[in-house]
Amino acid sequence: MRGVVMHAPRDVRVEERPDPVIEQPTDAVIRVSVACICGSDLWPYRGTDPIDRPTPMGHEYVGVVEQIGADVRNVAVGDLVVGSFFASDNTCEICRAGYQSHCVHRVPMGALGTQAELLRVPLADGTLVAVPGDPTPAQLRGLLAASDVLGTGWFAAVAAAAGPGRTVAVVGDGAVGLLGVLAAKQLGAERIIAMSRHADRQELARRFGATDVVEERGDAGVQAIKDLTDGLGAHSTIEAVGTQESMMQAIRSTRAGGHVGYVGVSHDVELPGQELFFSGVHLHGGPAPVREYLPALIDLIMTDRIDPGAVFDLTLPLADAAEGYRAMDERRATKVLLTL
Amino acid sequence: MRGVVMHAPRDVRVEERPDPVIEQPTDAVIRVSVACICGSDLWPYRGTDPIDRPTPMGHEYVGVVEQIGADVRNVAVGDLVVGSFFASDNTCEICRAGYQSHCVHRVPMGALGTQAELLRVPLADGTLVAVPGDPTPAQLRGLLAASDVLGTGWFAAVAAAAGPGRTVAVVGDGAVGLLGVLAAKQLGAERIIAMSRHADRQELARRFGATDVVEERGDAGVQAIKDLTDGLGAHSTIEAVGTQESMMQAIRSTRAGGHVGYVGVSHDVELPGQELFFSGVHLHGGPAPVREYLPALIDLIMTDRIDPGAVFDLTLPLADAAEGYRAMDERRATKVLLTL
Numbered sequence: 083m084r085g086v087v088m089h090a091p092r093d094v095r096v097e098e099r100p101d102p103v104i105e106q107p108t109d110a111v112i113r114v115s116v117a118c119i120c121g122s123d124l125w126p127y128r129g130t131d132p133i134d135r136p137t138p139m140g141h142e143y144v145g146v147v148e149q150i151g152a153d154v155r156n157v158a159v160g161d162l163v164v165g166s167f168f169a170s171d172n173t174c175e176i177c178r179a180g181y182q183s184h185c186v187h188r189v190p191m192g193a194l195g196t197q198a199e200l201l202r203v204p205l206a207d208g209t210l211v212a213v214p215g216d217p218t219p220a221q222l223r224g225l226l227a228a229s230d231v232l233g234t235g236w237f238a239a240v241a242a243a244a245g246p247g248r249t250v251a252v253v254g255d256g257a258v259g260l261l262g263v264l265a266a267k268q269l270g271a272e273r274i275i276a277m278s279r280h281a282d283r284q285e286l287a288r289r290f291g292a293t294d295v296v297e298e299r300g301d302a303g304v305q306a307i308k309d310l311t312d313g314l315g316a317h318s319t320i321e322a323v324g325t326q327e328s329m330m331q332a333i334r335s336t337r338a339g340g341h342v343g344y345v346g347v348s349h350d351v352e353l354p355g356q357e358l359f360f361s362g363v364h365l366h367g368g369p370a371p372v373r374e375y376l377p378a379l380i381d382l383i384m385t386d387r388i389d390p391g392a393v394f395d396l397t398l399p400l401a402d403a404a405e406g407y408r409a410m411d412e413r414r415a416t417k418v419l420l421t422l
Numbered sequence: 423m424r425g426v427v428m429h430a431p432r433d434v435r436v437e438e439r440p441d442p443v444i445e446q447p448t449d450a451v452i453r454v455s456v457a458c459i460c461g462s463d464l465w466p467y468r469g470t471d472p473i474d475r476p477t478p479m480g481h482e483y484v485g486v487v488e489q490i491g492a493d494v495r496n497v498a499v500g501d502l503v504v505g506s507f508f509a510s511d512n513t514c515e516i517c518r519a520g521y522q523s524h525c526v527h528r529v530p531m532g533a534l535g536t537q538a539e540l541l542r543v544p545l546a547d548g549t550l551v552a553v554p555g556d557p558t559p560a561q562l563r564g565l566l567a568a569s570d571v572l573g574t575g576w577f578a579a580v581a582a583a584a585g586p587g588r589t590v591a592v593v594g595d596g597a598v599g600l601l602g603v604l605a606a607k608q609l610g611a612e613r614i615i616a617m618s619r620h621a622d623r624q625e626l627a628r629r630f631g632a633t634d635v636v637e638e639r640g641d642a643g644v645q646a647i648k649d650l651t652d653g654l655g656a657h658s659t660i661e662a663v664g665t666q667e668s669m670m671q672a673i674r675s676t677r678a679g680g681h682v683g684y685v686g687v688s689h690d691v692e693l694p695g696q697e698l699f700f701s702g703v704h705l706h707g708g709p710a711p712v713r714e715y716l717p718a719l720i721d722l723i724m725t726d727r728i729d730p731g732a733v734f735d736l737t738l739p740l741a742d743a744a745e746g747y748r749a750m751d752e753r754r755a756t757k758v759l760l761t762l
Contacts, residue, residue, distance in 0.1 A: 364704065
């Protein structure tokens with residue numbers, strides 16, 4: 083089969099890889115319908131995260147089940163399925179508490195590489211959720227978003243305690259930040275402030291439910307949030323970048339007793355203990371337990387109540403994956419969908 | 423009046439200070455009945471926090487109202503009252519959300535110095551809570567504990583989401599950690615693991631509700647907690663020290679999706695972003711909004727359902743305050759009560 087392999091920073095190739103096979107009785111093999119490129123794929127692409135050998139890429143996927151292991155019960159051959167970027171058993175104590183991304187048996191799907199024609203999915207019963215009915219093209223894009231960026235934005239909004247009566251600030255205008263806006267809206271937030279300086283992303287943020295846009299960053303961004311909230315700061319802040327600046331911007335934009343939900347993968351972040359202590363905020367985040375939200379998200383998508391697939395602003399065939407990486411790296415695209 | 427003044431590290435004196443007077447119509451002046459020495463008073467005593475001028479000491483107090491300003495309505499002359507270490511208006515949006523220690527008009531009582539015969543209390547209506555009835559000596563000690571260490575331990579247990587079915591680990595066996603044990607018990611925790619290597623504190627922890635004691639610290643302490651929790655870590659961890667080691671011990675002792683409530687005043691703490699991200703814990707803490715809990719705590723104390731005053735293991739007259747500081751510094755006492 084063909085799949086995307088990164089050989090070095092900025093060296094992305096589509097090449098022949100061995101077809102995956104059922105290795106464990108709990109595995110499934112799916113034929114990938116659509117995959118995509120994640121903002122986090124840019125960390126190795128830009129050389130921030132090391133690559134020490136040719137690495138299969140991708141961790142987001144929607145596909146059709148082609149084979150199942152002897153112990154698989156919850157999905158059948160022919161099912162259209164969505165999964166998260168961590169395979170999880172969905173039965174351990176951590177999963178049952180809603181933290182499937184920390185499942186005691188978790189497997190990172192990024193290690194398997196979903197930007198490929200075929201994909202082995204470990205722990206298929208706990209990982210995959212079958213889609214009811216035949217999705218429209220827009221719904222299919224939405225389902226792909228649910229696999230990571232929507233689920234991650236949703237978790238961030240939940241972690242930030244977004245809800246009725248609350249003002250939510252969103253740091254980061256990538257796909258996750260934008261879908262954090264959508265999630266905050268669905269969770270009933272009263273006011274949603276998107277922090278963005280890109281006109282196209284501002285527009286999408288407003289379409290997803292943002293009531294205000296702040297273009298400033300850093301201290302000026304914090305001040306702008308305070309100016310909009312009687313000097314107190316937001317009740318809830320979503321952090322969807324992962325840098326020192328964005329984390330501090332999120333913490334400082336939040337009132338005492340408020341909540342910061344952070345989902346940008348931390349890179350070289352050190353949180354000053356004393357400032358955090360006196361901030362009085364709640365801090366929660368990490369790799370999102372997308373599997374927890376998938377059934378509800380699939381339902382919202384298949385009934386057209388949300389359109390998270392709108393974050394995909396460039397669609398390319400798998401063969402052109404390298405151009406997709408370039409487009410995201412150069413910020414010509416927010417999120418690239420790969421067709422197979 | 424006489425009051426405690428710290429002139430330099432290890433130089434604590436009881437000396438004549440000006441009698442406080444009503445400065446604002448919202449002030450009260452109280453005659454202090456009992457005060458005490460806090461673990462945090464040891465930071466300047468040991469030279470960790472700088473002292474640049476002679477500094478009145480103390481922020482915990484129970485007393486009798488002696489004068490009130492023209493606008494004070496909620497307490498009357500002659501009332502026995504308890505307050506927190508932050509004066510707060512209890513009416514602003516932050517107070518109403520339960521975060522009085524971050525009140526937009528807060529005044530740190532430590533700046534006024536409660537280890538003294540008389541004390542001016544700003545924002546008396548929002549700060550002071552009148553005690554119903556005449557406390558016994560044990561109840562009076564409990565009320566003094568409520569002023570900070572009990573309220574702080576309680577907040578830590580709430581921030582750590584201690585409750586039914588949950589295993590709570592407590593890092594730190596000072597008065598706050600011990601009263602965190604008491605709070606976790608009151609909140610219904612199933613299992614409470616006190617981390618302590620002092621026999622007398624272990625005994626008090628068990629009396630307050632600890633079901634297990636772990637003597638190990640650092641990595642060995644974390645492993646001991648994991649061994650007691652099926653390898654997963656505690657649901658809830660109370661951090662009541664404030665050092666890098668204790669914070670990391672608390673975070674690493676907690677399972678993904680669990681909660682760390684941290685109330686040890688942070689000293690030279692830097693939290694590594696990536697480890698925190700992948701830990702998946704909730705982190706909340708800071709200066710405790712003791713005022714939020716005071717009415718309920720006073721009720722628990724005055725009905726003898728809790729005996730938090732048991733943390734005081736040395737009682738001295740105000741004149742001997744210097745000996746009290748020495749005893750706490752040398753760990754001959756957990757918590758020193760000063761009588762007036």
